[in-house]
Structure formats: C-alpha cells, structure tokens
Amino acid sequence: MKNTFLTTWxxxxxxxxxxxxxxxxxFQYTAVPILGLAFLKCIxxxxxxMELKKANLFWKVSLVLFLLxxxxxxxxx
Amino acid sequence: xxxxxxxSKNIYYPPxxxxxxxxxxxxxxxxxxxxxxxxxxxxxxxxxxHASKMLLNSTYGAINTIFLLTSGFFMAKTVQFFKEQKISxxxxxxxxxxxxxxxxxxxxxxxxxxxxxxxxTLSFNTFFAYYWMLTLFHLIHVVVGLIILGTIxxxxxxxxxxxxxxxxEASAAFWHMCDLIWLLLFPMVYLIF
Numbered sequence: 001m002k003n004t005f006l007t008t009w010x011x012x013x014x015x016x017x018x019x020x021x022x023x024x025x026x027f028q029y030t031a032v033p034i035l036g037l038a039f040l041k042c043i044x045x046x047x048x049x050m051e052l053k054k055a056n057l058f059w060k061v062s063l064v065l066f067l068l069x070x071x072x073x074x075x076x077x
Numbered sequence: 078x079x080x081x082x083x084x085s086k087n088i089y090y091p092p093x094x095x096x097x098x099x100x101x102x103x104x105x106x107x108x109x110x111x112x113x114x115x116x117x118x119x120x121x122x123x124x125x126x127h128a129s130k131m132l133l134n135s136t137y138g139a140i141n142t143i144f145l146l147t148s149g150f151f152m153a154k155t156v157q158f159f160k161e162q163k164i165s166x167x168x169x170x171x172x173x174x175x176x177x178x179x180x181x182x183x184x185x186x187x188x189x190x191x192x193x194x195x196x197x198t199l200s201f202n203t204f205f206a207y208y209w210m211l212t213l214f215h216l217i218h219v220v221v222g223l224i225i226l227g228t229i230x231x232x233x234x235x236x237x238x239x240x241x242x243x244x245x246e247a248s249a250a251f252w253h254m255c256d257l258i259w260l261l262l263f264p265m266v267y268l269i270f
Contacts, residue, residue, distance in 0.1 A: 009146060009150040016142045016146065020136075030269075038263070038264045041146075042260050048153070049152065051085070055086070056085075056091065062102065066102070066105060073116075074116045074265070077113065077116040
C-alpha cells in the first residue's frame with residue numbers, strides 16, 4: 001500500500017510531464033495522446049488514490065465508460 | 078476513533094460513500110458537458126480558440142496539476158495513516174494536503190491577476206468566457222474542499238476518537254474529485270485547441 005501510492009504519484013507526474021512535451025510535437029492528432037494521458041491520470045487517481053479498485057465493478061465500469069464517452073465525444077466534435 | 082471497515086465490494090458502499098460518488102459523477106458529467114460545448118465552440122471559431130490558448134501559460138497549468146496530484150497523494154496517505162491509527166502522521170499529511178490546495182489557489186490567483194491585467198476577462202472572447210467560467214467553478218470546489226479538510230483537521234486535532242473513518246474517506250473523495258475535474262480541464266483549456 002505504501003509503495004502503491006508513491007508509485008501512482010510518480011506515474012501521474014510522469015504522465016503530466018509527458019503531456020507537456022507531447023503538445024510540442026508537430027502532429028496533426030495531438031489531441032489523441034493528450035486526452036489518452038488525461039484518461040490514464042484519471043484512472044490513476046480514481047482507482048488508486050480513491051481506492052476505486054476495491055469497489056464494486058459497477059463503479060469502476062461507470063467511471064471508465066464516462067471517461068471513454070467524454071473523450072470520444074470531444075474527439076468527434 | 079471509529080475505523081470499522083465496510084465491504085467496499087458491495088455496490089452501496091464504494092470508498093467514500095455512495096452519496097459522495099453520486100455527487101462525483103454529477104460533477105464530472107456537468108463539467109464534461111461544459112467541456113463538450115467548449116469543443117463545439119472551438120470548432121466554430123478555431124482561429125480564436127488557438128490564438129487565445131496561446132495567451133495562456135501552460136506551465137502554470139502543469140505546475141498546478143502537479144500541486145493537485147501531490148496533494149492527492151498526501152490525502153491518500155492521510156487516510157492510510159488514519160486507518161493504521163497513526164494520528165499524528167495522519168494530521169501532518171492532512172496539513173500537507175491542504176498546503177497543496179493553498180499553493181494551487183496561490184498560483185491560480187497569480188494567473189488570474191496576470192490575465193486581468195492583460196484585459197483577458199470573461200467578456201474578451203468565447204474562449205476566455207469558457208476559461209473563466211470553468212476554472213472559477215473548479216476553484217470554488219477547491220475552496221470548499223479546503224474548508225472541509227480544515228474541519229476534518231480540527232476534529233483530528235481536537236478529539237480524533239470522535240472522527241469517523243467514513244467522514245474522512247468522504248472528505249478525501251471530495252478532494253480527489255477536484256483532482257479528477259482538473260485532470261479533464263487542464264488538457265482541454267490549456268493544451269488542445
């Protein structure tokens with residue numbers, strides 16, 4: 001447990017730094033990796049810091065579905 | 078101190094409580110809809126949104142993300158120490174959690190001051206209307222979260238035996254919700270357009 005929180009935090013900071021670097025890459029679809037990293041960070045916070053991984057499957061699936069639908073709609077717009 | 082553990086696998090008892098999770102989903106959906114509207118507006122005015130985004134300092138946004146994530150880490154440690162009945166450590170980490178929130182507010186305040194001085198207010202254009210409304214609405218959540226954590230800190234310092242684990246977990250869930258909302262706001266407001 002002790003190391004899980006620290007590892008999660010390290011990954012979250014790493015993903016944040018990656019996001020900042022990804023923006024500068026001249027690539028037509030930068031929104032995809034940026035939102036992909038945002039998805040991973042939300043999962044990290046919810047599943048580990050909020051301990052959603054211990055919750056009923058309903059809550060896990062609901063959160064993942066919400067994030068996927070949100071990202072898909074933003075990318076389609 | 079009540080540290081009775083409930084069965085988190087039960088659909089009615091997610092960590093933080095079912096009511097808090099209903100609030101979390103309502104908040105995420107509300108912000109999500111607002112962000113989708115922002116994306117629709119960006120499609121209608123792509124030049125305005127791109128030029129306006131360039132007026133924002135994404136470094137501020139990234140530093141604030143790290144402040145909130147670090148604060149979230151301290152919050153998770155607070156709950157862990159409270160469960161282990163290490164109250165002085167829990168209290169110390171709760172203070173660090175609040176410090177993270179205060180640093181977020183300080184940097185956001187500095188950024189707002191910068192924007193106001195440059196005349197980039199709510200009425201400047203569509204992008205800045207979204208920028209102010211979304212970030213201010215989020216900022217209000219952080220302030221409310223800090224007030225909640227302040228009351229928890231007071232209870233912990235006063236008589237920790239009266240503080241229930243469920244109340245601490247619900248407060249922690251609210252604080253992490255501020256992280257979740259910001260993790261969606263940051264890329265949408267500062268990076269994508």
